[in-house]
Amino acid sequence: MTDERYRVQSLGRALDLLERIADSGQAGARLTDLARDIGLSKPAAYAILATLRARGVVTDVGEGMTRRYRLGLSLLRLGDLAVANTGLADVALPVLRDLTQEIGMTSRVAMMDDGFAVVIGRVDAPGAIRFDAALGRREKPHCSGVGKVLLAAMPRPAALALLERVGYPARTPKSLTSIVALSDDLDRIVARHYAIDDEEDHEGIICVAAGVFGRGGQTLGAISVTTLKQLLPLEQVATIAEPLVRHADLISRALGGPSAQEAWALRPLTEARL
Amino acid sequence: MTDERYRVQSLGRALDLLERIADSGQAGARLTDLARDIGLSKPAAYAILATLRARGVVTDVGEGMTRRYRLGLSLLRLGDLAVANTGLADVALPVLRDLTQEIGMTSRVAMMDDGFAVVIGRVDAPGAIRFDAALGRREKPHCSGVGKVLLAAMPRPAALALLERVGYPARTPKSLTSIVALSDDLDRIVARHYAIDDEEDHEGIICVAAGVFGRGGQTLGAISVTTLKQLLPLEQVATIAEPLVRHADLISRALGGPSAQEAWALRPLTEARL
DNA sequence: TACGAAGTTCTGTATTGTGGAAATATGTTT
């Protein structure tokens, strides 16, 4: 399965095309550009696009020379099913609505997927600045609140190995860019039961995150709230952390898991088990 | 583009596999079953799955003989982008939250895509029964509220041609299953500015829908509210239609379009233009 | 009206996706 030999080349190309089309956004992409960008002949790209179009994976607007390709809506169903399968978003979203209502901040739910923190649900605060919380975005774990919570919940050696694998580049001047600093921060997270992303991913943005746990204390995901740093200076984070963790506990409870208090106390045990 | 010759077979197979995996849901699907179901050898299916897995399009759980394939989260990003590209959901969802809050019913926003009504956003009513409102679901237009509104907004010949193309099978005893009955209903929708799906898709479920219009009065989509028929008998639909249309107008307005009142009055003109 | 630039179709060829069979790993039964 790891063997690179057993792959389907044309399918890989099709996925490359999809990524390109995704990047082109609302404007759409042209056949010629798409073909050139991924290094494929026009007829080859044409055949792939025709196949994707027939299945609704891409849509085309315009005729003839002005044709543009955009992402099709059939992807939506698959994406939504993928999220539904996690069993987390459905439970979390109503709770996040409460949370956002209570504290007036945008909230999200995310989970670990192949070493990245992936946002699987969001509730925008009414009237708030729109934070870039695109669903499905894969963020490196070291600079996001949810990412760091999920790392802290892992056995430490595994967490550090993961950091080495996906990397931990600086995104802002405040990003943590050494294993030592990151490991220290994970210690703090374990101790206080929540993580703080203090302008580590985006300047001016602060983020507080707490874990969600399932049966046996296994980590299922994390929720977070995001706001402008100037609206939430560090010394006030604790006042936000309380409702955050309380709502995270509600989700954990609904999923048959322990509260944050119990889960983090359990952690050394689960770690030793590895 | 219509020519069936210019397709990539292996890519089509991969999409078939994805559909199967989607059907298998949370439980996941096995390689052997997937290969058999779509009539492919195990090694061929294996190569396709390996490719999809490497890209996060599918995930696998379990090792060796117990390996199961499920939809991966990378689809989420693409699906979300596809919706964002429509420019409709982002505007509609906050308004739908208001609407759901005001009348306590689950609301949705949908648009036409290749002859089908596709749900691109939903807001569940708190505590309500969970209606099957999976995002991206493609429903035939004749038996859904949003579908019928969108049909009514089309030039009538085009609407009827579309109905013939995708079919209009009975889903319940109350489904409209003749062109005459459907065309009559479209007339009523044009007159009253909203559509009623009175247990035509699902017994015991009633649905009221109104159109959303953009610049120049073009139809962008439709929103709907859903509830149990016993909670909303026909004679009370009008009381729901008022806030429904009012909120639809808010969305249209935000998108630079006319109110329902104006849009439906404009309709004969746009129809004549074809 | 001619030109250029894009999409579409055609066709031969080499790549590669495919099925059969064998090997390996895993779970189950005796």
Add this chain to the structure above:
DNA sequence: AAACATATTTCCACAATACAGAACTTCGTA
């Protein structure tokens, strides 16, 4: 505990098919 059954993974050879180049068509533009 050993033999069996079942599923995945690997190997290999061949035929199918994905691909590039060139020709054709269509459309926008000078």
